[in-house]
Amino acid sequence: MSTAGPDFDVVVLGGGPGGYASALYAASAGLSVALVEQEKVGGTCLHRGCIPAKALLHAAEVFRTVGHAAEHGVRMPAGFVPEPDWPAANARRAGIVNQLFRGLSGLLKRRTVTVVAGHGRLTADGAVAVDGQVLRGRGVIVCAGSVPRAIPGMDVDGERVLTSDHATNSAAQRLPQRVAVIGGGVIGAEFASVYTDLGVQTTLLEALEHPVLPIGPDRDCADVLARSLKKRGTTIHAQARVGTLEHTGGGVLVPFETPRGAEKIEVDQVLVSIGRRPATEDIGAAEAGVRIDERGFVEVDTDTMQTSRPGIYAVGDCVATPGLAHVAYAEAVIAVERILGEDPPPVDYTAVPWVVYTHxxxxxxxxxxxxxxxxxxxxxxxxxxxxxxxxxxxxxxxxxxxxxxxxxxxxxxxxxxxxxxxxxxxxxxxxxxxxxxxxxxxxxxxxxxxxxxxxxxxxxxxxxxxxxxx
Known part of the structure; x- marks a missing residue:
């Protein structure tokens, strides 16, 4: 039997960038806020995505710079060869994440946001149920986030076959000698850059015609990155159709076909980086009358971020807008201002800033x-x-x-x-x-x-x- 919880002005479902931005902005406007999160506030961006990935990219940049120190007039001992200390790089990555997590948790506390731990679901009457407690708000903002996409024949085990979620956490403690990166989009390109600069034998496999950043940036810019990766040692295959992975005694066999024919390579690890999908399967959307499209995205009016049910809004990766933390921030502001009865201008999605933190x-x-x-x-x-x-x-x-x-x-x-x-x-x-x-x-x-x-x-x-x- 559920019991009615306290009433809030705003209930936020999900504590990633869209969620904590909604909570902080609403609280700064004097609204009472409950934030529901089943893991740690900060979401994928802080714990498994943006921040840890960029920390590893910076470690690769420092390693690359040290390797060229002599060119800048810095004398190294005779025979000196820098070596990557992957556990140390990951310890630093974890320290940065933990520091930001503590800072965010403290900020939510200072803004008097009520953080509720647990898996929240929308209810038929437009509230949010969490472990028997029902949180009701004048407005509800859904920030369900996203998870890595999977493809048949590539069973992820977190050790030999990884997603970016694994590569920025425990599995990253072991730096492979040979890696195959499947997918040349933003995530794949960034990890290919990290691995290549750290001396890992890296193969990048992309199904589309352009193998590096095939969708998004201007081709002139993407081609400069592709040439740089090749020059630094990345093996790149375009129009590569990857088959079923085969585990061997020493690693993983990766079969693929390109217009040149069929090939196989053996690697220590495979990084599956074919994008992310909205995590909306178990948020109670049907019960609440919130429409989800065939791809799993919450349908919203992007002028207001309101869903098909009045009073319920959605922002961030769970809606079909650019999957960027800073876009989620902007959408959060719009949703809160709509709850406040204001009329903010919508986000112009054709002109948002995009960055790929490769080298x-x-x-x-x-x-x-x-x-x-x-x-x-x-x-x-x-x-x-x-x-x-x-x-x-x-x-x-x-x-x-x-x-x-x-x-x-x-x-x-x-x-x-x-x-x-x-x-x-x-x-x-x-x-x-x-x-x-x-x-x-x-x-x-x-x-x-x-x-x-x-x-x-x-x-x-x-x-x-x-x-x-x-």
Whole structure:
């Protein structure tokens, strides 16, 4: 027999980025909030995704930099060869995650958010049931998150056949000598970059025509990353159809077919990175009258983030919008403001910032050249290589370019970056795209010298038909 729990202004189902952002923002607006989470607050992003993966990427960057120390005038002892200390890298990764988890838990407590541990489900009357307790709110925000996708013939065991959830946790304690990464999207590309830079014999298998970041960024930028991975030792196969994995005494046999024919490779570990799916099977959607589409996503009006049932909203990976933590943050703000009776502007999903934290980094906001042309724009495009950028040369990291897509005589439609610190450079482009700035306006702004951002300024200037160094 369930018992009615306390009433709240907002009940949040799920404690990942969308969930804790909803709770914190609602609490900052003076609302009483209950947050239901069956594991740890922070969700996949903090514990198994964004944060731990980027910590490992940084460890690989440091290892790569040390290997090139002599080029920067740092003398090493004779015969010195750096070796990756994978357990130490993972201990540091775990320490960062734990510190952020403690900080987030403390912030929720200071904002007086009531955190309820357990598996929550929507009820027929629009509340949330958790282990016999029923939490009722003026508004409910569903933040069910996502889990790695699986494919037949690739039974994940967490030891030899992994998903990214395993690769950033216990299974990561053993650095393989040979690895096959199945899927060249964001997750696959990032892990291929980590493994390659740490000296692991890495094979990347992608089913689509373009093997690295086949969907998302402008092809010019994705191709720079593909060339860099190959140059550093990654073996890459496009249009690769992977068959049933076979366990051997020493590892895993991976059969695959490409237009060149059938092949098999033996590796120590396989990372299955074919994307993620919404975790909505057991949230009580049917009982509550909340529609789920055929792919498992909660259906929402993206202007308001409201589901098919009034008063229940959904944000983050469980809805069919870009699966990015910062997009979940923005959607959380909209849902809370709607509960408050406000009328916030919707997210423009065509212009959100995207970052892939590979080496080199890839980042973009707005339309690719192909998307802009398909939309009917009379397009102007200019590019500027990082090869001649003074700061990039100082860093010893000149693989990269800036590409700007603009309407002829009109605003900037998209900015695309590949190269050092593209993740940080992107936000100038993000602002330019979202403020519909003209290339000439950005080109007249002063960019510090020497800086990586000069490449953005140089690219903008070329739209005038003139240039400085380009």
């Amino acid at each position: 080199p980094e890839v980042a973009w906001a707005g339309l690719t050249e192909a998307q802009a042309r398909a939309a009917g724009h009379d397009v102007q495009v200019h590019k500027h290589s990082m090869a001649g950028n003074g700061r990039a040369m100082i860093l010893g990291d000149t693989d990269g370019l800036v590409k700007v897509v603009a309407a002829k005589g009109g605003p900037i439609l998209g900015m695309h970056l590949v190269g050092p610190w593209a993740s940080e450079l992107l936000h100038e482009g993000y602002l330019a795209v979202n403020w519909q700035a003209l290339p000439d306006e950005v080109g007249r702004l002063i960019h510090a010298h020497p800086s990586l951002s000069e490449a953005i300024g140089e690219t903008m200037i070329t739209f005038s038909g003139r240039s400085l160094h380009g």
